[in-house]
Amino acid sequence: MSTLHTAGRERVALLPRSAEELSELLARCRAEGRRVLAIGTGCALREDLLLQERDQIISTERMRGIIEYEPAEGVVTAWSGTRLSELRKTVEAGGHLLTPALPLETERTLGGVIAAGASGSDRLRHGPLRNHVLGVRVADGEGIITRSGGRLVKNVTGYDLPRLHTGARGSLGVIVEASLRLFPLPAVRNGWWLDAQSGAHACRVALQVRATRAQPLSMTALRLDNRWQLHVELAGHAAVIEDEERILRGISSSFQANEAGRTDLEQLMLRLRNQHHLSCQPARIEELVAQLEADPTTGDLLVDPGIATVRWTGARPVPEVPPLSGVQRALEQRIRKAIDPHGMFLRG
Ligand SMILES: Cc1cc2nc3c(=O)[nH]c(=O)nc-3n(C[C@H](O)[C@H](O)[C@H](O)COP(=O)(O)OP(=O)(O)OC[C@H]3O[C@@H](n4cnc5c(N)ncnc54)[C@H](O)[C@@H]3O)c2cc1C
Structure with missing residues (x-):
């Protein structure tokens, strides 16, 4: 057993060590009419998740290897x-x-x-x-x-x-x-970064890179302490990387090699942990970044144009995300009913 904090409360999680133990626990929950919340380490559960007293949390974190x-x-x-x-x-x-x-x-x-x-x-x-x-x-x-x-x-x-x-x-x-x-595993892996004037500028350069034959592993724009940067990660055979480096410098001569790029990103991710985040349609990312930038309460920002995700610190709440349409919701409910007819599993 271990404990998990959800909605400001401490809850007990059961920790099966094998598939057999998990099966027994689930059968017991079913017999007792308890709903189940499956978790790993519980580090990224939905913020609006509401558990009832009888709901049982089961963590798979000991079923490892x-x-x-x-x-x-x-x-x-x-x-x-x-x-x-x-x-x-x-x-x-x-x-x-x-x-x-x-x-x-x-x-x-x-x-x-x-x-x-x-x-x-x-x-x-x-x-x-x-x-x-x-x-x-x-x-x-x-x-x-x-x-x-x-x-x-x-x-x-x-x-x-x-x-x-x-x-x-x-x-x-x-x-x-x-x-x-x-x-x-790529033979060569290296990082490049560029000082950008704004979030929109960083997103635009990222789109320019995407429009070439270069295939970066990742591109991330970040505003840290009021300074915008675009990080581009290249990975592959040495000859391909050389060609991609030339492409980057052709787009902007200000691109610089950065061996420590990923470490900076990891540190920023830690700082942005449990802060606001939003995924949107890739076409809307520039508009969303411009909205956040215009808000004086926004602090650090991390934008991933590849997965169209933004994370930020500050007071600005998450903008409204369009809800599922009625047809989509009905389909989702039918699938859940077919696979989980007793409504045992919570969406965590
Ligand atoms: C700082 C931070 C950065 C992140 N960055 C990104 C990102 O860049 N891109 C991205 O897509 N996501 C991102 N996430 C989300 C994150 O990657 C995943 O949600 C997380 O890895 C899941 O961790 P976990 O194993 O502890 O799962 P949990 O937090 O325990 O659970 C996550 C979800 O999975 C369900 N679940 C867990 N285990 C099981 C299981 N065995 N069977 C069925 N359901 C299960 C839970 O019910 C819950 O819905 C980020 C999260 C954090 C906190």
Whole structure:
């Protein structure tokens, strides 16, 4: 058992150590008519999440470890409580790159990252996480565990259920294990940065870079202590990187190499932790940044044009996000009812 703070209250979380223990707990919750909130470390739960007295929190953080990693296959399978940092260390030793690249990976679990549909700054090149979840084993409200998808790149048949669980925030069951597709580790990896006049300027340069043949791993604009910068991360074969460096300097001669770029970003992410954040349509990112910049109460800002996400400090509240349409909501409810007929799982 461990405790978790939600809405200012301390709640007890149960910590199964195996799939069998998890099944037993779920069957017990079902028999007692308790709803279940599945979590990893609980570091990124919804802010508006409301738990009732009888709701049971189950954390997978003790179900951890690599189940299978064959470097020749380019796929890794692990228990859902495995930290992203542990996965990355293992696959990098085997010559692979893991996506998504997220800050504070020692706190993030594989199951939590998949359930949150988390994409990292490297989505710019690799695309969304759902493209790389090849298979999952999931426990349902009776404690029955089923596998969908597989542990190999090309053996998926039937409906692509791993995609359905990616981003479902635990509302369709507890992810027990998952298999992720990997990428070759780049031979060269380096960072470049540019002083920008404003957020709009940084976003515009990022769009200019995107319009070329260069394929950065990530691009991040940040305003730290009232100074705007655009960070561009390149990764690949040496000859390709040389070409991409020339492209960057062609767009602006002020681009400078920065070995420590990622460390700055990690520090800023820590500062922006638990602050406001918003994802929007990529086409709206420049407008949103301009709105935030115009507000004198806004402090530091971090903009990821690749995943169209903004994080900021200050008083300005999160702007209204358009709600799901009635048709979308009805479809979501039908899917939940079909997969979780007793309404056991909370959306965390
Ligand atoms: C500082 C910070 C920066 C972040 N940056 C990004 C970013 O750049 N891009 C991005 O996309 N996201 C970002 N996030 C969100 C974050 O990456 C994920 O939500 C987080 O990794 C999940 O961590 P966790 O393992 O503790 O899951 P938790 O916080 O415990 O849970 C996250 C969600 O997953 C569900 N869940 C957890 N485990 C399971 C399971 N085994 N089965 C079913 N459901 C489960 C929970 O119910 C909840 O809905 C950020 C979060 C923070 C705090």
